[in-house]
Amino acid sequence: QELSxxxxxxxxxxxxxxxxxxxxxxxxxxxxxxxxFEDKCSSCHTGDKYTDGQTWDVGTxxxxxxxxxxxxxxxxxxxxxxxxxxxxxxxxxxxYTGPYLHSGEAATLTDVLxxxxxxxxxxxxxxxxxxxxxxxxxVSYLLPL
Numbered sequence: 621q622e623l624s625x626x627x628x629x630x631x632x633x634x635x636x637x638x639x640x641x642x643x644x645x646x647x648x649x650x651x652x653x654x655x656x657f658e659d660k661c662s663s664c665h666t667g668d669k670y671t672d673g674q675t676w677d678v679g680t681x682x683x684x685x686x687x688x689x690x691x692x693x694x695x696x697x698x699x700x701x702x703x704x705x706x707x708x709x710x711x712x713x714x715x716y717t718g719p720y721l722h723s724g725e726a727a728t729l730t731d732v733l734x735x736x737x738x739x740x741x742x743x744x745x746x747x748x749x750x751x752x753x754x755x756x757x758x759v760s761y762l763l764p765l
Contacts, residue, residue, distance in 0.1 A: 632759075639763075646760065650764070651760075652760075653757035653758045653760045653762070656757060665711050669710045669712055670710055672708050676705055677705045678736050679736060686704055715731060720754050730759055733755045735757075
């Protein structure tokens with residue numbers, strides 16, 4: 621039985637949980653969030669996986685992380701991105717992939733927006749000073765992805 625169960629797991633894998641958000645959210649708010657996303661986020665979070673596959677400094681590294689990365693690079697580890705840079709994460713299935721950021725410091729998507737707001741997320745040249753209503757709309761757009 622165990623072998624049969626293992627075979628079934630290897631062949632069929634695990635079923636992903638069903639995203640509850642597409643039917644739970646206000647469609648107008650989702651549409652507003654989509655407009656914000658397309659204006660401010662889509663240059664890095666692009667394609668069907670919502671990532672450009674690049675590394676960026678969005679201001680989320682702490683001083684210890686910056687120093688450690690600099691030391692590792694100085695010791696010859698040239699495969700690391702520059703200090704403070706992290707991969708652009710995919711935005712698919714965000715609703716169950718938290719906690720967020722490279723360190724897991726952001727428990728919610730709003731925490732991500734709060735942690736990166738007014739910092740270096742402005743690489744696209746777009747103002748990143750979203751108010752609470754705009755953040756809520758953006759999160760409403762992101763949750764069903």
